[in-house]
Amino acid sequence: MGIGSWMSLWFALALPVIIILYLFKRIYIDTPVPSHMLWRRVLLNMEANRPWQKLQNRLLLWLQLLAAALLVLALMQPFIWKTGGHQGHTVLIADTSASMMALPQAAEETEDDSKLAEMKHKLNTYVREAGAGEEITLIRLGSRPEVLLTRENDREALSRTIDGLSADYGRAAYHETLSLAAALTRGEEGRVFLYTDTRWPEQAGDAGIAFEVPVQIVSIGPEQTTNAAIEQFGVKRSAGEEPGSTGNEDSGGAHYGVAVIRNDGPASELKLDLYGDGKLIASRDFTADPGRRTTVEFNSLPSAEVYRLSLKPEDSYSLDNESFAFLEQAGATKVWLMSKGNLFLEKALQLTGAQVTRITEAKANGTGTAEAPPIPESKPDVIVIEGVLPDYAASGAWAKLLAETPQWTIGGADEGVDLEHAETVTAKHPVTRYLQFKEPPAGRLIGAPIPAWGKPILTVGGKTAAYAGTENGRPKLVFLFRLEDGDLTLKPEFPVLVDNAVTWLKSGMRTGLGRAAAGAELDIPVAQDAATAVWSPMDGYALNSGAEPIPAVRMKSGALSAKQPAPSIPGLWRLDVTGSDGEAQPGYWLAVAADPLESVTAPHQALLTALVADPGQPDSGNEGMQSEPGSNGPSAGSSEAGDVQRAEAPLLKWIVLLVLLLILAEWGVYQRGRSI
Known part of the structure; x- marks a missing residue:
C-alpha cells in the first residue's frame, strides 16, 4: 500500500478535537422538581455533563472518530499496488548496450551474473505476472532500435525472445529507440518501461522526447563506482628506423609503445602486461590517480605482428581492460637475394618496387670452412635463393630466419634432366x-621430390617444373630449373612472373587494419578474383566468449563487397581471403572494440529530464508519471525491479463508500436516543 499525499496527515488533528468536544460540559439552569424520581434523573443528567469527566465507552464516539479518520485517509490519497492489472498496451525497452555486460563484482563472476542476465530475469518476471488482456511490445535498444515483438500476449513467445537477447557492443541508438517507443504509444492508452543501467552518453539525454503515456525507468544492477580502462594504445617504430623494417629481436627491439589509462575510481595499484604474438614481452606496475589519466610507455619492444595489452586487476567491466595494436606495413617490400649473381633477376625484383639486399658469398677462413655473413638488423619480407642453399643456412640463426620468412627457391644442386620438346601446362595460381607458357622455361629440370605441402603450378611433359604451397603458415615457391638453362629471363613475361611471385609470397604478411568499433563499416581492398572471405576470432574477448566465424558480406552480384561491417564482438579478428583458385590471398587483422562511451561509471543525470511528457496533451494519460520537484510537468518515474510489475489502484472510492455507511450508522444510533 502507498500514500499519495502525506501532507494531508495534518487533518488528523480533527480526531483529538472530537474527543475534547465529548469532554466539554454542557451548562444547565437550576430548576425545582417536585418529584423525587425526576430529581434522581436530573442528578444523573448533571453528572453526565460534568466537565473533564472520565471518557465513557460510547458507540457514537467511536463512529465519529472512525469517520473522521477515514476522511483524513481519503485526503492522503492512498492506493495499493496491483499486479497484472494493466489491460492496455505496454512497451518494454531492453537496454542491450555494452555496459550491460558489467558484472556486480570484479572477481569470479560469470556472464550469467551480468546486468544483462539480471534484466532478462526481471523482464521474464514481468511477463509472467502481466494481465491476461495486456499486449506487450518488446524493443531492443542496441546499435539500432529493433522491434522484436509487437502487441504480443503469448507469454511463451515473449519469454523465448527475452532469453535470446544478447549484448550489442556498438554505439547504442538511445535517442532513436526512445523516439520509436514514443511514436508507438502516441494517441493510445499505454505505458512504457525502460530497463537500463542508466549509464548513457551525455548526448543521449540532451534532446527531450515527448511521451503521451506514463514512463518508468527500471534500474538494473548495483551502482558502479570504480572502473579502470585502456583509453589508447599503440606501437610505432622508433625515430630513425628506416621505413619498412620490422626490427630485430636479437638487438633488443626497435619499437616504442604507449598506453593511456583512465581511472574512474580511487587511487589504485594497476599492472599492464604487453604481449607480442602471444608472448609476454613487457610489464609495468604503476599507481593510477583517482579521476585522472596515466600515460605508460614501453621502450625497445621486439618485433611482432600483433601486440596485446592487458590491464590488471580485472574490474566489473572487462571490455575496456584489453587492447590490440599492429605495426604498419609501410615502405617498400624488403627482399633478400641469396645468389652468386644474376643481373636479370635482380633488376626484375627491383621493378616490383622491392628494396633488394644482396647477400654476398661467404668467404672461407683459414681453416677452409665458410663463414656465415652477419644477419642485417632489418628483417626481410621475402627471401629469394638462387642455386644451392649455403651450408651456414642449415642451422643456427640463419635457419631460424629462413623458416620464419616467405621463401622462393630457384634451381638446386642436382644437374637436372634434359628435356625434349614437350607440352607445357600452366595451372591457375596467383x-x-x-x-x-607455351614453351618450357628451361631446357633441363631438376629431379627433386615434391613435399606434401607443394602444389604443381607449372608442368612440362607431365613433370613438375614449379610448385608452391604453405609450410608452417609461410608461403613457399620452388622453381625446379635454373634460369641460366633457358631464355625465360629474356622474355617479356619474366617481370610479370617475378611481380606475381613477390606479391603472393607477401600474402603471408597480414596487414593490420587498426581498431574499429563493433559493427562499424570498413573499406577493405578485396581482389577481384577473391572467392571467399571469413572473419575468424583469434584472441581476446571474442575468442574467450566462443564467437563463431563470420562470413564476409557479398554484393548482389555475388562478389565480395569492399564495404565490410566489422565483427560485432570485441576482440582480435582476422579476415582470411581465398581466391577463386583456392589459394590464400593477403589477409587482414582487425582489433574490434566496444563503444568507449559505455565504460563510464556515473549514470547520466539528464536521462530522467529527457523523458518528459508532451505539454500539449491532457494529463489523463499520465497518472503513473511522477512529478519531480522544481519541474513544470510530469516526468518519467524511476523504479526498482519489484515496482515495475505493479500498478497503482486508488482506494478513494472505497473510503468514501465506507464513510457514507458510517454516517448512516451514526444517524441510526442518534435516532435511538443514544446520542449522549
Whole structure:
C-alpha cells in the first residue's frame, strides 16, 4: 500500500478535537422538581455533563472518530499496488548496450551474473505476472532500435525472445529507440518501461522526447563506482628506423609503445602486461590517480605482428581492460637475394618496387670452412635463393630466419634432366596470373621430390617444373630449373612472373587494419578474383566468449563487397581471403572494440529530464508519471525491479463508500436516543 499525499496527515488533528468536544460540559439552569424520581434523573443528567469527566465507552464516539479518520485517509490519497492489472498496451525497452555486460563484482563472476542476465530475469518476471488482456511490445535498444515483438500476449513467445537477447557492443541508438517507443504509444492508452543501467552518453539525454503515456525507468544492477580502462594504445617504430623494417629481436627491439589509462575510481595499484604474438614481452606496475589519466610507455619492444595489452586487476567491466595494436606495413617490400649473381633477376625484383639486399658469398677462413655473413638488423619480407642453399643456412640463426620468412627457391644442386620438346601446362595460381607458357622455361629440370605441402603450378611433359604451397603458415615457391638453362629471363613475361611471385609470397604478411568499433563499416581492398572471405576470432574477448566465424558480406552480384561491417564482438579478428583458385590471398587483422562511451561509471543525470511528457496533451494519460520537484510537468518515474510489475489502484472510492455507511450508522444510533 502507498500514500499519495502525506501532507494531508495534518487533518488528523480533527480526531483529538472530537474527543475534547465529548469532554466539554454542557451548562444547565437550576430548576425545582417536585418529584423525587425526576430529581434522581436530573442528578444523573448533571453528572453526565460534568466537565473533564472520565471518557465513557460510547458507540457514537467511536463512529465519529472512525469517520473522521477515514476522511483524513481519503485526503492522503492512498492506493495499493496491483499486479497484472494493466489491460492496455505496454512497451518494454531492453537496454542491450555494452555496459550491460558489467558484472556486480570484479572477481569470479560469470556472464550469467551480468546486468544483462539480471534484466532478462526481471523482464521474464514481468511477463509472467502481466494481465491476461495486456499486449506487450518488446524493443531492443542496441546499435539500432529493433522491434522484436509487437502487441504480443503469448507469454511463451515473449519469454523465448527475452532469453535470446544478447549484448550489442556498438554505439547504442538511445535517442532513436526512445523516439520509436514514443511514436508507438502516441494517441493510445499505454505505458512504457525502460530497463537500463542508466549509464548513457551525455548526448543521449540532451534532446527531450515527448511521451503521451506514463514512463518508468527500471534500474538494473548495483551502482558502479570504480572502473579502470585502456583509453589508447599503440606501437610505432622508433625515430630513425628506416621505413619498412620490422626490427630485430636479437638487438633488443626497435619499437616504442604507449598506453593511456583512465581511472574512474580511487587511487589504485594497476599492472599492464604487453604481449607480442602471444608472448609476454613487457610489464609495468604503476599507481593510477583517482579521476585522472596515466600515460605508460614501453621502450625497445621486439618485433611482432600483433601486440596485446592487458590491464590488471580485472574490474566489473572487462571490455575496456584489453587492447590490440599492429605495426604498419609501410615502405617498400624488403627482399633478400641469396645468389652468386644474376643481373636479370635482380633488376626484375627491383621493378616490383622491392628494396633488394644482396647477400654476398661467404668467404672461407683459414681453416677452409665458410663463414656465415652477419644477419642485417632489418628483417626481410621475402627471401629469394638462387642455386644451392649455403651450408651456414642449415642451422643456427640463419635457419631460424629462413623458416620464419616467405621463401622462393630457384634451381638446386642436382644437374637436372634434359628435356625434349614437350607440352607445357600452366595451372591457375596467383604466381602464374596473366601468364600462359607455351614453351618450357628451361631446357633441363631438376629431379627433386615434391613435399606434401607443394602444389604443381607449372608442368612440362607431365613433370613438375614449379610448385608452391604453405609450410608452417609461410608461403613457399620452388622453381625446379635454373634460369641460366633457358631464355625465360629474356622474355617479356619474366617481370610479370617475378611481380606475381613477390606479391603472393607477401600474402603471408597480414596487414593490420587498426581498431574499429563493433559493427562499424570498413573499406577493405578485396581482389577481384577473391572467392571467399571469413572473419575468424583469434584472441581476446571474442575468442574467450566462443564467437563463431563470420562470413564476409557479398554484393548482389555475388562478389565480395569492399564495404565490410566489422565483427560485432570485441576482440582480435582476422579476415582470411581465398581466391577463386583456392589459394590464400593477403589477409587482414582487425582489433574490434566496444563503444568507449559505455565504460563510464556515473549514470547520466539528464536521462530522467529527457523523458518528459508532451505539454500539449491532457494529463489523463499520465497518472503513473511522477512529478519531480522544481519541474513544470510530469516526468518519467524511476523504479526498482519489484515496482515495475505493479500498478497503482486508488482506494478513494472505497473510503468514501465506507464513510457514507458510517454516517448512516451514526444517524441510526442518534435516532435511538443514544446520542449522549
